[in-house]
Amino acid sequence: NPGRIIITNQILYFQPFNNIDPNPVQKFRLTEMVRIIKRRHALRPVGLEIFLSDDEHSLESQTTIKSAFFSFRYEKQRDSVFDILTTQPGTTKLQHENQAQLTYRWQCGLIDNFDYLLFLNSLADRTFNDLTQY
Numbered sequence: 769n770p771g772r773i774i775i776t777n778q779i780l781y782f783q784p785f786n787n788i789d790p791n792p793v794q795k796f797r798l799t800e801m802v803r804i805i806k807r808r809h810a811l812r813p814v815g816l817e818i819f820l821s822d823d824e825h826s827l828e829s830q831t832t833i834k835s836a837f838f839s840f841r842y843e844k845q846r847d848s849v850f851d852i853l854t855t856q857p858g859t860t861k862l863q864h865e866n867q868a869q870l871t872y873r874w875q876c877g878l879i880d881n882f883d884y885l886l887f888l889n890s891l892a893d894r895t896f897n898d899l900t901q902y
Contacts, residue, residue: 773838773849778858780818782838796820796836798858806850808893809839816846817895818853821861837895867891 771784780796800820807815816838840846853859867887874884889895 775849775852775856777856780853782836794836798853798856799861801853801859802861803863804850804853804859805890806846807837807895809837813843814840814846816840816850835895 769784769786769788771782774781774783778798780798782794782796783792784794796818797820800822801818802821803817803819805817805819806813807817809815817835818838819835822834838846838849840849854862870879870884870887873879874881
């Protein structure tokens with residue numbers, strides 16, 4: 769869905785050019801962003817996936833995680849949005865886990881096999897939001 773991205777110091781707005789969606793503007797709070805990953809889309813390095821936690825609206829103590837996938841026309845545009853998002857003061861929850869840390873947590877039984885496989889697929893630039901990578 770082509771559209772326009774607007775970033776403020778608190779919210780990322782996405783407005784699709786076609787108004788198919790019942791909500792004309794999607795809003796993503798910077799304080800809910802937990803991970804921002806540069807991705808490939810259609811075998812080109814132009815994708816950006818943003819994972820958000822929904823702490824306030826989750827049931828009991830479990831946190832639900834949702835994601836948004838954006839595809840840009842050029843890699844330079846994607847990198848510019850990535851740099852802007854990661855330097856905003858509101859993105860304080862960003863997680864930076866490397867492969868060695870997560871492998872160790874998996875070996876100790878702190879995370880299950882499914883979550884570990886999702887992480888490995890993420891390292892290989894595969895995501896549920898871009899099925900061309902599978």
